[in-house]
Amino acid sequence: MIPSKKTLRTHLNLTPENACKLRSILEEHDRYTRSNEALTQASDIMEACGVEAITCQGGCWDNDYHMDIVLVYVNVGDPYTNTLAWDAESDRFIVTTWGDWVEAHERRHCHNLDGHVEKHPQGVFPRRS
Numbered sequence: 001m002i003p004s005k006k007t008l009r010t011h012l013n014l015t016p017e018n019a020c021k022l023r024s025i026l027e028e029h030d031r032y033t034r035s036n037e038a039l040t041q042a043s044d045i046m047e048a049c050g051v052e053a054i055t056c057q058g059g060c061w062d063n064d065y066h067m068d069i070v071l072v073y074v075n076v077g078d079p080y081t082n083t084l085a086w087d088a089e090s091d092r093f094i095v096t097t098w099g100d101w102v103e104a105h106e107r108r109h110c111h112n113l114d115g116h117v118e119k120h121p122q123g124v125f126p127r128r129s
Helices: 005-011 015-027 032-046 098-109
Strands: 051-056 068-073 083-087 092-096 124-128
Touching: 005 015, 005 092, 015 032, 032 051, 032 068, 032 083, 051 098, 068 098, 083 098, 092 098
Parallel strands: none
Antiparallel strands: 051 068, 051 124, 068 083, 083 092
16 A cells, blocks of 8 residues: 555645645556655655665564565655654555654563563664665
8 A cells, every 4th residue: 555645745744736746656666666756756856855665683583575675765854754664574555753663662672571672782773776
């Protein structure tokens, strides 16, 4: 599922024209192999700072193609400002903040058997793609 034009417009502060343009780009690039291209074009439309990736060192899971990459996102300069991202686990584009996404990812994937949070010693890190 791809974010709607309304979601793109309201959560990313885009003009209606740019929201339509971005939605069309996402529809054409709905798989990981082309998500970097779509996010690079999104970065231009959003007047952002390029595309970066979040990796999970040591792998909370190993997704056949992208290995340790768990999120690819448009860098808008602030980890708690809404952005467009591609989530490797759900294999789809999402609108989120990468800071909130990392916190939720750690809660979902980094618990020990007693249910207590046990962060991987190497953590989850942003990485330029």
